[in-house]
Amino acid sequence: MITTDELQINIGPQHPSTHGVFRMLLTVDGETVVHLEPVFGYLHRNHEQLAEVNTYLQNMPYTDRLDYFNSMANNHAYALAVEKLAGIEVPERAEYIRVLMVELTRILNHAGALGFMINDMGAWQTPLAFGIREREKILDLFELVSGARMMCNYFRFGGVVRDIPDEFIPRMKKLMIAMPAYMDELERLLRENEILLARSEGIGILPREVAVSYGVTGPVLRGSGIAYDIRKAEPYSIYDRFDFDVPVGSVGDVYDRFLVRIEEMRQSRRILEQIIEQLPDASGGHINPKARQNVRPPVGDAYARVESPKGELGFYLVSDGGTKPYRYKVRAPSFINLTPLGDMCRGYKVADIVVILGSIDIVMGEVDR
Amino acid sequence: MSNDTLTHSVTFTEAPAALTVVVDPTPQIARGSAVIVERRRPKAAGWSLLQGLGVVVDHWRKSFRKLDDPTQIAGTFTTEYPEERLPLPEAYRNMPILLFDDATGHELCTSCFQCQRICPPQVIHMTQAKDPETGKPVPAVSEFIIEYDACMSCGFCAEVCPFDAIKMDHDFELSTANHPSLTVHKAGLLRPVSYYQSIAPTFWAEAEASAYKKLEANKKRRPASIGIAPQMIEQVKAAHELRDDQQEADSPPAPVAIAPALDAGRAATPATASAAPAASDGDLPTDKAARLAAIRARNEAKKAAEQAAPAQAQPAAEGAATALTTPDAPLTDALPAASERTAPPAPATPDAPLDEKAARLAAIRARNAAKKAAQAEEE
Ligand code: SF4
Ligand code: SF4
Numbered sequence: 001m002i003t004t005d006e007l008q009i010n011i012g013p014q015h016p017s018t019h020g021v022f023r024m025l026l027t028v029d030g031e032t033v034v035h036l037e038p039v040f041g042y043l044h045r046n047h048e049q050l051a052e053v054n055t056y057l058q059n060m061p062y063t064d065r066l067d068y069f070n071s072m073a074n075n076h077a078y079a080l081a082v083e084k085l086a087g088i089e090v091p092e093r094a095e096y097i098r099v100l101m102v103e104l105t106r107i108l109n110h111a112g113a114l115g116f117m118i119n120d121m122g123a124w125q126t127p128l129a130f131g132i133r134e135r136e137k138i139l140d141l142f143e144l145v146s147g148a149r150m151m152c153n154y155f156r157f158g159g160v161v162r163d164i165p166d167e168f169i170p171r172m173k174k175l176m177i178a179m180p181a182y183m184d185e186l187e188r189l190l191r192e193n194e195i196l197l198a199r200s201e202g203i204g205i206l207p208r209e210v211a212v213s214y215g216v217t218g219p220v221l222r223g224s225g226i227a228y229d230i231r232k233a234e235p236y237s238i239y240d241r242f243d244f245d246v247p248v249g250s251v252g253d254v255y256d257r258f259l260v261r262i263e264e265m266r267q268s269r270r271i272l273e274q275i276i277e278q279l280p281d282a283s284g285g286h287i288n289p290k291a292r293q294n295v296r297p298p299v300g301d302a303y304a305r306v307e308s309p310k311g312e313l314g315f316y317l318v319s320d321g322g323t324k325p326y327r328y329k330v331r332a333p334s335f336i337n338l339t340p341l342g343d344m345c346r347g348y349k350v351a352d353i354v355v356i357l358g359s360i361d362i363v364m365g366e367v368d369r
Numbered sequence: 370m371s372n373d374t375l376t377h378s379v380t381f382t383e384a385p386a387a388l389t390v391v392v393d394p395t396p397q398i399a400r401g402s403a404v405i406v407e408r409r410r411p412k413a414a415g416w417s418l419l420q421g422l423g424v425v426v427d428h429w430r431k432s433f434r435k436l437d438d439p440t441q442i443a444g445t446f447t448t449e450y451p452e453e454r455l456p457l458p459e460a461y462r463n464m465p466i467l468l469f470d471d472a473t474g475h476e477l478c479t480s481c482f483q484c485q486r487i488c489p490p491q492v493i494h495m496t497q498a499k500d501p502e503t504g505k506p507v508p509a510v511s512e513f514i515i516e517y518d519a520c521m522s523c524g525f526c527a528e529v530c531p532f533d534a535i536k537m538d539h540d541f542e543l544s545t546a547n548h549p550s551l552t553v554h555k556a557g558l559l560r561p562v563s564y565y566q567s568i569a570p571t572f573w574a575e576a577e578a579s580a581y582k583k584l585e586a587n588k589k590r591r592p593a594s595i596g597i598a599p600q601m602i603e604q605v606k607a608a609h610e611l612r613d614d615q616q617e618a619d620s621p622p623a624p625v626a627i628a629p630a631l632d633a634g635r636a637a638t639p640a641t642a643s644a645a646p647a648a649s650d651g652d653l654p655t656d657k658a659a660r661l662a663a664i665r666a667r668n669e670a671k672k673a674a675e676q677a678a679p680a681q682a683q684p685a686a687e688g689a690a691t692a693l694t695t696p697d698a699p700l701t702d703a704l705p706a707a708s709e710r711t712a713p714p715a716p717a718t719p720d721a722p723l724d725e726k727a728a729r730l731a732a733i734r735a736r737n738a739a740k741k742a743a744q745a746e747e748e
Contacts, residue, residue, distance in 0.1 A: 061523035061525070147462035165459075174438075188423075227398065232398050235399075248403050259407075
């Protein structure tokens with residue numbers, strides 16, 4: 001009888017498809033993964049400690065750099081936390097602008113994430129290029145309003161830094177026409193593609209109980225069949241005013257996560273349509289004129305969370321009454337969604353683990369902070 | 370190793386058994402429902418591959434034409450940088466710059482340290498200027514350093530500056546092999562106001578009035594030679610001499626007419642050559658026409674406000690060119706902006722400045738629209 005040995009190998013910290021500086025310590029039995037241990041921390045840059053020596057406002061541009069795909073969503077979560085702590089009101093129009101930006105962010109994130117995931121499967125560049133193309137158009141809109149494509153730094157306490165310019169809505173309306181075309185195209189290209197099915201169906205199954213026990217959120221959790229979306233479960237901002245559905249998967253494999261993301265893009269577009277309709281009637285300006293930017297919140301703590309495109313993004317702030325947070329903690333969805341990677345990969349082939357990793361959609365800037 | 374390790378061998382690689390996870394018909398969701406995404410199977414083997422290939426072929430076919438309709442997704446929309454450039458939105462921010470007044474060379478910065486305090490990575494450093502005689506600090510900077518290499522382009526400095534002295538530049542081609550050159554000192558940071566006006570007309574129009582009002586107040590608190598942009602010192606000196614000569618020649622003391630001297634200086638500052646509103650930019654006729662319209666509109670408003678000095682508005686409305694070419698023109702109003710400042714304080718009706726501002730904004734919008742239309746025509 002032939003005896004075989006298990007072998008320990010490292011993938012990373014700089015494997016091209018690991019989406020950043022990330023290491024996976026694999027124990028393999030032939031091609032089969034017996035054990036996988038995600039190792040992170042290579043991108044640690046002292047984000048949370050740094051935030052404690054900065055004033056509240058100074059932290060805003062640093063939150064852009066957490067999940068650099070979704071700076072608007074990060075800004076939103078942080079602004080909500082500070083507003084909760086300091087008791088700042090946000091005018092209605094500002095809320096609409098905020099949600100508009102965040103939903104655009106969700107579309108661009110999913111377009112990019114699906115592209116990268118399929119890239120990991122070996123569909124080299126074509127689907128990714130389609131995704132990047134759509135993302136690019138949204139980034140142009142962000143540049144128009146905030147001055148930067150990715151590091152938007154657009155939110156302020158009590159609103160946003162400046163109102164959207166006149167040409168924004170017409171340009172966005174044009175983009176709204178293009179969006180379904182892109183989503184249909186992506187589905188025609190890939191939804192029933194045999195190769196994609198072979199690489200994703202039944203791969204990386206995360207059963208619902210496991211997902212819940214790890215605290216997984218976002219499309220990964222919904223892919224596992226749990227309709228938990230913070231926009232519905234605990235509506236923040238003005239999300240209770242919009243009609244939209246929560247897509248869930250039935251199996252919890254890579255394919256479900258893929259489908260859930262496509263559907264989420266469609267739902268985000270639905271929200272955007274409602275925003276365009278309601279925005280002209282919204283009262284107030286783009287920022288609460290009474291809100292001070294150099295806040296000095298009363299002693300206390302606050303936790304605010306949003307449904308970022310990757311999952312529950314939360315900021316926990318403790319104030320000692322000064323101008324700087326006494327404690328600043330980020331609940332990063334990428335980080336928590338990455339922890340069950342070992343469970344998701346156990347039993348699959350080495351070639352599957354990059355696909356599974358891609359389907360979680362992580363950004364190392366957020367994982368390591 | 371022993372055979373024990375083999376007991377790890379895997380049970381659920383054959384996934385189908387696990388495919389039957391049950392979904393619980395999900396909770397109550399307000400204004401929407403939980404929808405289970407449909408897992409489709411291809412209709413026939415190979416069908417979906419062909420379908421996908423169709424998408425790719427369609428894109429390939431359309432890639433031969435240029436796409437400028439954003440509602441479409443197929444086509445080439447590449448911009449051939451650096452030959453072609455996308456227009457940058459006004460809000461675009463890259464690195465901060467300091468502004469100085471075109472007409473007098475005065476820096477707008479008063480060394481209030483607000484920007485230094487707010488800068489998150491702490492890359493702004495400055496020294497306040499001192500009166501050479503009394504040694505007392507005056508509202509001007511003697512040195513101002515920004516470490517461009519560590520600036521995160523957050524734009525906070527421009528947001529907090531109460532004097533509109535620091536603004537975000539649009540120039541993004543800063544790469545260099547000479548790293549120390551990215552620690553930029555005051556002379557390298559200073560740009561004339563007209564340059565900023567050219568890259569962000571509406572933003573500047575909103576800030577202009579208060580910025581100049583504050584500058585006037587601060588100039589009074591600065592000794593003569595302090596707070597002048599280094600690149601302007603020569604021109605300012607020449608202009609002062611010119612003025613002195615004039616004063617000797619004819620007695621009525623005229624406000625400083627340094628614009629002619631500045632014109633030369635502007636040509637020497639490369640960044641501003643195209644930017645200065647008064648400089649000859651014949652390449653943009655619509656632009657110029659719109660600007661003239663703006664000046665006219667403003668002068669109308671001014672005329673309504675002050676009947677006393679009708680003669681003064683006229684030369685300015687004629688356009689800057691005349692004022693520039695005649696060195697001894699009285700009361701030079703070479704720059705549209707300057708004309709406003711040197712005008713005697715008008716005992717205006719309270720809503721006149723508002724009208725004026727509205728008119729200016731309207732003119733700027735008209736100009737932008739004209740520019741866009743011109744661009745569209747070119748294409
Ligand atoms: S843009 Fe931000 S980082 Fe750069 S100098 Fe200004 S405040 Fe500092
Ligand atoms: S640039 Fe503005 S904020 Fe900074 S010191 Fe000068 S006047 Fe103050």
